[in-house]
Amino acid sequence: MSMPCLYVCSLGGLSGAAARLDRFNLLTLLSPDHKGEEHRAIACERHLELSFHDITETRPGLVAPDHAVMQAVLDFGREARGRTMLIHCWAGISRSSAAAYAIASDRNPGFERDIAEELRRRAPSVTPNRLMVSLADDLLGRGGRMVEAIDWIGRGSDAFEGEPYQLPLSWPIG
Numbered sequence: 001m002s003m004p005c006l007y008v009c010s011l012g013g014l015s016g017a018a019a020r021l022d023r024f025n026l027l028t029l030l031s032p033d034h035k036g037e038e039h040r041a042i043a044c045e046r047h048l049e050l051s052f053h054d055i056t057e058t059r060p061g062l063v064a065p066d067h068a069v070m071q072a073v074l075d076f077g078r079e080a081r082g083r084t085m086l087i088h089c090w091a092g093i094s095r096s097s098a099a100a101y102a103i104a105s106d107r108n109p110g111f112e113r114d115i116a117e118e119l120r121r122r123a124p125s126v127t128p129n130r131l132m133v134s135l136a137d138d139l140l141g142r143g144g145r146m147v148e149a150i151d152w153i154g155r156g157s158d159a160f161e162g163e164p165y166q167l168p169l170s171w172p173i174g
């Protein structure tokens with residue numbers, strides 16, 4: 001039996017990633033001004049769409065992620081237990097990676113650093129949204145360990161769009 005994983009991709013890679021999965025729940029993280037509908041046509045078990053901008057601090061005229069958004073991400077991850085989950089954002093670099101990291105950390109307390117290091121190994125271009133990680137750290141009562149782990153792996157390599165990847169959901173791995 002294969003190890004349970006989260007699948008993460010960009011909007012551009014969504015149809016290809018979805019085609020490789022059987023039954024799955026879909027988490028969409030796009031900006032409020034996104035006009036496309038293609039993600040809504042993906043056949044999935046459950047679909048949660050959250051709208052906010054990929055920013056790490058409050059800015060006038062933009063919607064920042066907040067505790068409610070991150071609680072919704074964590075709740076969706078908890079409800080999907082035992083089900084495959086596909087997470088996507090615009091580029092597959094920041095919002096989706098922060099969500100995947102938060103869900104994996106929620107299920108595996110004490111492995112925040114290991115999960116962050118594995119995230120970097122599997123996805124060299126990702127830079128998880130630091131505000132999302134900070135909010136999840138707060139909600140999960142991790143005392144800054146999640147933020148420290150993401151700071152430790154640093155910024156990912158430059159990329160317009162991240163490559164699809166999988167992040168294990170059960171730790172320790174291998």
